[in-house]
Every structure is written in C-alpha cells, then in structure tokens.
Amino acid sequence: MSPSSTPYFLTTPIYYVNDSPHIGHAYTSLACDVIARFLRSEGSEVMFLTGTDEHGQKVEKSAKQHNLDPQKFVDEVSKRFRKLSELMDFSNDDFIRTTEARHIKSCQALWKRISDGKTPNGQDSNIYLGKYDGWYSVRDEAFYDESELIKDTKNPSNYLAPTGASVEWVEEPSYFFRLSAWQDKLLEFYENNPEFVAPQSRRNEVISFVKGGLRDLSISRTSFSWGIPVPDDDSHIMYVWLDALTNYITGINFPEITSDKWNKYWPASLHMVGKDILRFHAVYWPAFLMSAGIEPPQRVFAHGWWTNEGQKISKSLGNVIDPEVIVRKYGVDAVRYFLLREVPFGNDGYFSHASMVTRINKDLANDFGNLAQRVLSMISKNFEGVIPYPQKNAECNFKSFETLSLSQNLLSKVSPLIHKQAFNEALDRIWEVVREANRSIDKDEPWKLKKKNKSGMGTILWLQAETIRNLAIILKPFMPQSMDRLLDQLNIPLDERNIVNLHEDNEGDICQKYSLRPDSKLPKPVAIFPKYICEFED
C-alpha cells in the first residue's frame, strides 16, 4: 500500500475525566474513527488522536472527595475513556492525557510563544497581567454576567444567580490573552478559508460572533492549583481551555517543530467537536495559534446532539445513554451504523429503540444481510461452496452485471462524502447499490437456471458476490467486525480488504487481480446481521 494522498490528522476533543462516558463521546469519536479507517483504507497516512482532559477545579474537588491525590484519581477515571475506545472499536493512534509530561512541556512552550509574540499591530504583547473579576456563585462554580442576575425576592437589594444560588463579587489576578486584537485576523482567516467551519450554519454563527467584537480572555487562575503552572509565575495555573486545546499539537510532538510528525501532520486536517464547544475551537484556538506564529487547523466540524426518545439528555433527568448498555443490547456495529445513518451529520438526532430496531432489521438484516445470505447460500447449495467462474462475454446479458459496475463506481461517490463528513449521505449511496443488487437478482432469477444454464447461474452469482465484496470493503470503516466476518465468508485475504484493493484500472477480463477468486472454496454461510427480535419490554 503506498500513500496516495496527503497525510491526514484528525482529533476528537479530549474528554473531561469528571464526566462518565456517554453517547456524545462515543458519537464524536465514532465519526473520527470512520474517517480514519476510511482514509487508511484508501492508502493515506492517518493520525487519529483522542484523550482525556484531566485538570481543573472540579477534578481537584472530586479527587478530594475520593480521598485521593488528584493524579491517582485521574489515572483511575481516565481509564473509562480508554475502555470506550475498546468497546466501540475505535482505532485511535494515540491517547493523550493532559497530565502527561509531554503535554505540560507543550503547553508551557505554547504559552511562551504566545507571550513572546506581538499583536497584529506589532505594539502590544499578546499576554498581560490583569484582574479577573465578576459575580461568582460558589454553589454553581460559575461566573455570571451582571445582566443574568436576578433580584432576590426576599431581599431586593441583594442579587442571585439565575439558578437561585447566591453570588459574591470576587477578584483575582489573572493573565489575559489579547483576543480583542485578533478580530480582524480571524475574520480574514474565515474569509480565506470557507471550509474552516462546518456545517455552514455554524460558520455563520462563528463569524457573527467575532464580528460582534471580542473581549480579552482570562487565561490563568490562582484560586486552585490542579493545572499547568504558568511559565515564570507558578502562582498561576493555565486556564483550562488553553491547556485542553493544546493537546492537539502535543499529540504530534509540539514543541519539536522540526520533527517528522509535526511536519507531516500540522496543520490538523480536522477537529471534530460537539456544537457546544465550537467557539473554543473556531475562535480561541486559531487566535492562540496565530498569536504564536502557528498555522491554524484546516477544519472544525461541529456535530449535533442526540435526544433520548425525543427528550433532551441530562443527568438530572436520568436519561443518559450509556454506550456500554446500547452496545450490549444491539451490538457494536449496529450502533455504529445507526448513529451515522440515522441523521444528516451536523443535525441533532433522535435516538429511540424503535428507530434503532428498524435500522437493524430493515437496512442491515433484510437489505444487506439477506443479500449476502441469498447469494452465498446459492453458491453453497449449487456449487458445493466453490466460487463459480463468470462466463466470458456472457456476463453482460445479466442485470447483475450492471449492478457490479454500480458497485465499482460507488467509491467515487462515497469518498468525497466521507471527506466532507457527510456520513449519512455516504451510507445512502451505498444502500442504493444494496437495493439495486436485490433487484437485479430478482430480475436475473438465477434459481431458474439451475438445470438449463448452470454456467449462467454461476455467472450471476459471481457478479453478485463480487458486488458484495466491493460493498463490504467500502462499508468496513463503518462496521469493521461485521464486514470482516462477511469478507471471511468470501475468502478474501486479510491484506486485501482495503479500498485500494477494490479494482484495478486494467481493461479486459472482469476478473481482476483482487477480484473474488473463482474455484475458491467458501465456508458455510452464516447470517451476518441477525434480526433484533422485539421483546415485550421497551
């Protein structure tokens, strides 16, 4: 396999260890995983990074509650996210933790570069010492804007947080990043890079936010200590976002900017994020980088949220979707398929048991699983499980021949869709061919040729099985385990299951180098996507 295109570096956000892994984490990483697998399969060099965010006041507190040293505590809880990778079959190349030495070094180096640099007017420094103040609620652990506060009904001279918690005016020294100075540079960057924020509607939001004016950003804290010390002033630790975002460059060796990894993979191809953290990635992060003289990433995609049976998911409602529970219930590949097939990527999704079962039973079991099963069984029963030869110059008499060429042209439609994160459309295109395959078998009626035209029957089955091989290879990034089981049943060697093995460009014989091999003895076919049998519960 030779690299066929430029290296691709993609990332998930690092997940906050204080959270339990939920469907949102699984979703973000899944999207990245499918892209990573797809591009590797196309022959690209890929770096897929994920990890955990382990600093902050909440972590410090939780550790205390568990009577643990913060490092011990995060060592423990970060494991849950590694387990999520295993559970969901994610193929990340690295797993970064913000408490690692490499990251601390990286953050401090970035801080220095920012602080050594000047704002675009060339006069001010990017970082200055100031005072962070505001109305703080200890109970909520949050600052509120004056406009958000409400009058205390019992004591009208007093103000409360919107949550009803009492607030106090607090002040602490803080370093500030001169974000206000970078407004025009950011707008210019968005203008010159129309693909930088996706989907389009999010791009509009980002631009309008920046156009509305930017305030300087507090980037250090003194009120707690679980964080990365500010260089040359360890009474401060870095603001969590500066710390967290920097993981993306730590992961490819920053500050070693002469290293191969850095040169190969920066600027990042794609930061995948949930819509709630878009601003940090599309505004603050490029500003930090530009101020440090580093090129911003190429693209940030903000995806939507899932609701549970139409209800907003929240801890207090107790309707959080645990990836482990649904994977155990439906199977990992069914969950992977569902999440990317059910809604246009970028939109919010409606997770429900009923729609999950429909996808499993209709798309997977009936359309695709049954397609494979009917073809493989006919080969098994009529050809003793030996792949028949396609009859020369006769193949084009069959509808199945047209289907095969549809499957050969499929990659040219699907690949650009994956490159723009349109998973749902990609699967749609693939299923058009799956349905067409079923139609063409019905039209060709190979079972009727058993006696009078056995070689014709064999030709149809070869064409269909070869179509299935193409489909399975293209689908493998979405459902790696199931497609491997299917490719096992077609006797495709393990090292010929990539997109680069789809077909060669040589004209002539329909049997090409990597095509399904006639004469190959197949194992007894086993249904690849069993139906989900509805129980009485839910």
Place this chain on the structure above:
RNA sequence: GGCGGGGUAGCUCAGUUGGUUAGAGCGUCGGAAUCAUAAUCCGAAGGUCCCUGGUUCAAAUCCUGGCCCCGCUACCA
C-alpha cells in the same frame, strides 16, 4: 432585541442555476415470486410544497408582508 437557519406525503427528510405528471426511506394497502434471515421484488393510496400579495410564458424554488419553530448572542470541562 440583533444576526443566522428552517417551515415539502402519517413520520424523518431530499429537492441542484425557477421549466414536463413534486421525490426517497419508514409506515399503510394490494399483488408477484420462492434463491434467502417469512427476507426480496412490483404496484397503489397519500401533499392548497406555512399564509399573503407580487415578478414571470412558467415558482416549493425569486421579491413584499405576516405567522410559527430552531440555533447563536463569551470565559458554564
């Protein structure tokens, strides 16, 4: 309030630069077939394309006005 995106079959949505009988999947009804996980295939029913006025030979598609829904409007990891 400001900026942005929407309102299309029972449900979820597609509809490119305005152009023949407005599409798909699911659901419903009818039929064919029987290789297959009772899977598949064919067909039908079902829409005032939010309302309004206008531009045009022609508008779901452009413009006016209105109604409704959603997102963003800063330091909440």
